[in-house]
Amino acid sequence: MTERFSRRTFLRATAGASGIALLAGCTGASAGSDDETGGDTDGSESPAPDREMPDFDGWFDRTRNYDGVHDKTGESEVTVAVGADGNGGGFAFGPAAIKVSPGTTVVWEWTGNGGTHNVLHREGEFESELTALEGTTFEHTFEETGEYRYVCVPHETLGMVGIVVVE
Ligand SMILES: [Cu+2]
Structure with a gap:
């Protein structure tokens, strides 16, 4: 490894x-x-050469677009693309992994590529609708520190998963 x-x-x-x-x-x-x-x-x-790239216990083993944790700490709002290019098509969250500060709102925005997607938190704290419509947005504000793993249900097996690290 x-x-x-x-x-x-x-x-x-x-x-x-x-x-x-x-x-x-x-x-x-x-x-x-x-x-x-x-x-x-x-x-x-x-x-990026200076970007941290933890394994997250294998969470990104099938996620070919995982390119390290994008440090977005200190920003009040961060956007993640849904249907970003990766995993053999428009089957990625972009970036797959971000780090934010408590109180940050993450906005997932659908690109319109890769078909129908959703955003589903494993522990049930947030769940978007299932849609393919370009321009759709879904947001969640993260108040508590921790690691929030989420998936796109239709494309999870292709590696369309993500994580928000709040610290
Ligand atoms: Cu998907």
């Missing part, structure tokens, strides 16, 4: 370019995916 950092950093230029590059990276067959000996070739996008 420790090889992930450097490998993902190496892949950053290609993985971030397009869904096609991302998909190619995930097959493990194209250049760049086997430059190191790590057996973990899930093709995740690479993080």
